[in-house]
Amino acid sequence: MPNISNRQQELEDIEFVIMQRSIDNDDDAEEEAMLFYITALSTRFIERPRKDKSKTNLHFYFREVLPHLSDAAFRSCFRTTKEGFKSLMDILQGHDIFYNRSTNPQAHPGWQLAVALMRIGTYGNGGSAVRVEVTLYLGQGTITLYTNRVIKAILSKRDQWIVWPDAARRREMRQVLEPEGFPGCVGFVDGTTLPLAQKPAADGETYHDRHERYVKIHVNCIPFFCLHFDISFSHQFFFISFHHRLFSLLSLLQILHGTSSHMRY
Amino acid sequence: MALQVICDIDKRIIAIHAGCTGSVHDATVFKRMNVYKNPDQYFTRGEYLLSDSVYSVSTTCVPAFRKQMEVVERNQLFNTCLAKARIRNEHCIGILKNRWECLKEMRVWIKGAKEVQYIVDLVSACCVLHNMLADLGDSWLEMDVPPDEVEAIDRPLNEGNAFQADEVKAFREAVQAETLRIIYGDPML
Numbered sequence: 001m002p003n004i005s006n007r008q009q010e011l012e013d014i015e016f017v018i019m020q021r022s023i024d025n026d027d028d029a030e031e032e033a034m035l036f037y038i039t040a041l042s043t044r045f046i047e048r049p050r051k052d053k054s055k056t057n058l059h060f061y062f063r064e065v066l067p068h069l070s071d072a073a074f075r076s077c078f079r080t081t082k083e084g085f086k087s088l089m090d091i092l093q094g095h096d097i098f099y100n101r102s103t104n105p106q107a108h109p110g111w112q113l114a115v116a117l118m119r120i121g122t123y124g125n126g127g128s129a130v131r132v133e134v135t136l137y138l139g140q141g142t143i144t145l146y147t148n149r150v151i152k153a154i155l156s157k158r159d160q161w162i163v164w165p166d167a168a169r170r171r172e173m174r175q176v177l178e179p180e181g182f183p184g185c186v187g188f189v190d191g192t193t194l195p196l197a198q199k200p201a202a203d204g205e206t207y208h209d210r211h212e213r214y215v216k217i218h219v220n221c222i223p224f225f226c227l228h229f230d231i232s233f234s235h236q237f238f239f240i241s242f243h244h245r246l247f248s249l250l251s252l253l254q255i256l257h258g259t260s261s262h263m264r265y
Numbered sequence: 266m267a268l269q270v271i272c273d274i275d276k277r278i279i280a281i282h283a284g285c286t287g288s289v290h291d292a293t294v295f296k297r298m299n300v301y302k303n304p305d306q307y308f309t310r311g312e313y314l315l316s317d318s319v320y321s322v323s324t325t326c327v328p329a330f331r332k333q334m335e336v337v338e339r340n341q342l343f344n345t346c347l348a349k350a351r352i353r354n355e356h357c358i359g360i361l362k363n364r365w366e367c368l369k370e371m372r373v374w375i376k377g378a379k380e381v382q383y384i385v386d387l388v389s390a391c392c393v394l395h396n397m398l399a400d401l402g403d404s405w406l407e408m409d410v411p412p413d414e415v416e417a418i419d420r421p422l423n424e425g426n427a428f429q430a431d432e433v434k435a436f437r438e439a440v441q442a443e444t445l446r447i448i449y450g451d452p453m454l
Contacts, residue, residue: 031268194369
C-alpha cells in the first residue's frame with residue numbers, strides 16, 4: 001500500500017475543497033482555499049518546519065563551545081585528548097573525500113572527525129543520529145554523511161596502521177617476552193563478540209553466540225544465537241539452528257522446492 | 266558478530282578479522298585468517314602466537330591447556346605463565362571496546378550485505394583509530410576486561426591427520442618445556 005505523506009494528504013483535501021467551492025460559485029471561499037493550497041505547496045515537509053541547520057551552527061559549536069571544554073569533558077566526549085585529536089586531524093585531513101569542487105565547500109575535516117568520534121565513542125542509542133542532531137543542531141543526513149566520510153578516510157589508512165610486525169620488530173618482541181618464558185612468541189590471539197542490539201532480519205539464527213546459551217530459543221527477539229552442544233539443556237535450539245543451515249544449503253541447490261516450509265520448523 | 270584480534274606486546278593491533286557471525290567458533294575464525302593459512306609469510310621458524318584454550322594447537326599457535334589437562338601440575342604452571350603474558354590481549358580488547366563504546370552494542374539492524382559491510386568497516390576503523398592513538402601516546406587507562414571471560418565449551422576441532430596432530434603437540438610440549446625451564450629452572454620439576 002502506498003504511503004501518503006501528510007503533505008500529500010493535505011494537498012488532496014484542499015484540492016477537493018477548491019473543486020467543491022468552484023462548483024458552488026463561491027469566489028471568496030475559493031480564493032481562501034487557494035491560499036492554503038499554495039502555502040502547503042511551498043513547503044517540503046509540512047510537519048517539519050524549515051529550520052536553519054546549516055554549517056553555521058557547527059561554526060558556533062566548534063568556535064564557542066569546544067575550546068572551553070575541560071580536558072576531562074573533551075576526553076569523555078571525543079574519546080581522546082585535545083592533542084590526540086589534533087594529531088588524528090593531521091593524519092586524516094589530507095584525504096580527498098573531505099574536499100569537493102563545488103563553490104559550497106564541505107565543513108572542516110576536523111569538525112567532521114569530531115562528529116564521527118562522538119558517534120563512534122558513544123554507547124547504545126546515545127550515538128544515534130537523532131541524539132547528535134539535538135546536541136549539535138545538525139541535520140541527521142549530514143551527521144551520517146560525516147561519519148561515513150570519516151570511516152572511509154580512516155579505512156584508506158588501514159594498511160599503514162594495522163601491519164604485521166617485520167622481522168626486526170618480531171625479534172624485539174621475542175626479547176621482551178623471553179624473561180616471561182616465551183622466547184618465540186610474537187603476538188597474542190583472541191576473539192571477542194560484538195553484540196548486536198537486535199536480531200538481524202537476514203539469517204538471524206546464525207548470529208547467536210555462546211554467551212546466551214541458556215536462553216530459550218523460541219523467544220525469537222534475543223540478539224545472539226549460538227550453536228552449542230549442550231543438547232540436554234536446549235536441544236530445541238540446536239535443532240532450529242541446524243535446520244536453518246540445512247535449509248539455506250538445500251535451497252541453494254534448489255531441491256527443496258515443495259518441502260521447504262515444513263522442513264524448516 | 267565475531268571479531269578476531271591479534272595484538273603485540275604494546276597492545277597494538279597487528280591483525281584483525283571481522284565479519285563472521287556470532288555462532289562461528291573463535292578457533293574457526295582464526296583458521297580463516299591469512300596468518301593461519303600462509304604462516305610462511307608471517308613467521309620465521311620457531312615463532313608462534315599465544316592464545317587461550319579454545320584454539321587448536323598448531324605450529325604457529327600455542328594455546329593454553331584445557332581444563333581436564335590442568336590436573337597435571339606442569340600444565341597448570343604453564344597455563345599460569347601463559348595467562349600472565351596473554352593478559353595484554355585482554356587489555357587490548359578491553360581498551361578497544363571501552364574507548365569506542367559503540368562496539369559494546371551495535372545498533373545496526375542487519376538486513377543484508379550492506380549493513381554487514383558497514384559493521385565491518387566501522388570495526389576496522391575503530392581498530393585503526395586504536396592503533397593511531399596508541400602510537401600518539403594517548404593511552405586509555407580504563408582497562409576493564411570485558412565480561413567475556415566465561416570458559417568456553419571445550420570442543421575438539423578437527424586437527425588434521427594423526428601424524429600432524431602428533432607433530433604440533435610435540436611443538437607445544439617443546440614450548441612448554443622451554444617456558445618451565447626459564448621460569449622455574451627445572452625442566453622436569
